[in-house]
Amino acid sequence: MQTRILAVAAIALTTAGCGLKDNAVVVLPEADGKVGAVVVHAKAGPQVVLNKPFSSAQAWRGGDMAAVDEPVEKEMVERVFRAALAAKPMPAKSFVLYFQQGTTTLTAASEPILPDIFAEMRRRPAAEVTVTGHTDAVGRGPVNDALSLDRARAVRDFLIGKGIAPEVIDVAGRGERDLLVKTPDEVPEARNRRVEITVR
Amino acid sequence: MKFVAVAAAVAAALCASASGWAADGDIGRIKTVTGTVHVLRAAQQLKAEVGLGLRTADVVVTEADSSVGMTFTDTSLLSLGPYSTLALDSYRFDATTHEGGFDTSLSQGTLSVKSGKLVQQAPEAMKIQTPTAILGVRGTEFVVRAAAE
Numbered sequence: 001m002q003t004r005i006l007a008v009a010a011i012a013l014t015t016a017g018c019g020l021k022d023n024a025v026v027v028l029p030e031a032d033g034k035v036g037a038v039v040v041h042a043k044a045g046p047q048v049v050l051n052k053p054f055s056s057a058q059a060w061r062g063g064d065m066a067a068v069d070e071p072v073e074k075e076m077v078e079r080v081f082r083a084a085l086a087a088k089p090m091p092a093k094s095f096v097l098y099f100q101q102g103t104t105t106l107t108a109a110s111e112p113i114l115p116d117i118f119a120e121m122r123r124r125p126a127a128e129v130t131v132t133g134h135t136d137a138v139g140r141g142p143v144n145d146a147l148s149l150d151r152a153r154a155v156r157d158f159l160i161g162k163g164i165a166p167e168v169i170d171v172a173g174r175g176e177r178d179l180l181v182k183t184p185d186e187v188p189e190a191r192n193r194r195v196e197i198t199v200r
Numbered sequence: 201m202k203f204v205a206v207a208a209a210v211a212a213a214l215c216a217s218a219s220g221w222a223a224d225g226d227i228g229r230i231k232t233v234t235g236t237v238h239v240l241r242a243a244q245q246l247k248a249e250v251g252l253g254l255r256t257a258d259v260v261v262t263e264a265d266s267s268v269g270m271t272f273t274d275t276s277l278l279s280l281g282p283y284s285t286l287a288l289d290s291y292r293f294d295a296t297t298h299e300g301g302f303d304t305s306l307s308q309g310t311l312s313v314k315s316g317k318l319v320q321q322a323p324e325a326m327k328i329q330t331p332t333a334i335l336g337v338r339g340t341e342f343v344v345r346a347a348a349e
Contacts, residue, residue, distance in 0.1 A: 088312055
């Protein structure tokens with residue numbers, strides 16, 4: 001009888017992921033140690049902002065996520081979430097290309113980046129690519145939106161010419177929204193006139 | 201002769217959708233699968249395979265000893281462990297402005313998340329509903345566990 005109780009307790013502890021409640025959210029540090037934040041809007045009580053590495057909000061089944069910011073052990077996270085963490089796809093990787101003024105000919109400095117892009121695509125299952133055009137701050141916003149989209153489309157054609165399947169490429173024009181080098185409006189800056197290729 | 205051409209076209213269309221590259225309406229794609237994973241879409245139960253496109257309203261379900269990893273067009277990553285059910289309730293991502301929203305519901309199981317451009321653009325643009333709370337994502341990496349009520 002006693003051994004059966006112990007066995008049941010042991011199973012309960014194991015399946016409960018001993019120490020972490022049935023419902024939990026744990027904020028994790030990124031590779032560089034930085035951490036974002038998750039806001040927990042529980043059904044009752046004030047919201048909790050989790051913004052420290054391994055901070056958590058937890059609740060038993062049928063309960064409510066209490067406004068308590070409990071730190072959890074890294075090892076516990078790795079154990080309870082082992083399968084989900086192992087199934088994570090590779091994070092997206094971006095490459096920046098520069099083209100000779102008004103053409104789709106890569107600058108000399110950008111040429112060697114192409115093989116890196118193709119290698120990145122080869123190492124990912126079902127790889128996809130987003131080509132995003134950017135302008136500098138010269139010209140009106142809507143004009144730059146159109147210009148950057150045209151540039152992205154031209155680069156898309158260029159990549160198709162290099163053997164990448166059309167259906168895995170999508171395009172976007174971000175205009176002057178994402179200045180790599182911050183300048184005041186209407187200031188030309190060659191380093192901003194770029195195309196970003198993001199592989200996911 | 202025409203019948204053969206039509207049949208070939210139909211076969212090609214079916215093959216394209218089976219391989220997952222029907223790009224219109226795809227909000228994301230499956231990149232890793234282990235074990236038994238399905239995507240419930242309308243009245244269908246699709247076998248989750250690497251390359252399958254994902255759409256709004258899809259429900260991703262994993263069985264015992266199974267897991268799945270997904271990327272979305274805003275570069276966010278979501279992955280599930282075993283015995284998990286995640287509904288992709290709504291997804292909007294404007295590639296020009298990075299505005300939009302991504303709502304999911306984890307009714308049970310384990311989920312790992314790395315947020316992307318939607319959240320970079322607007323905090324809490326990504327929301328995850330669980331049995332005990334709604335999570336507003338400000339970034340970037342976190343895990344969620346849910347127990348079915």
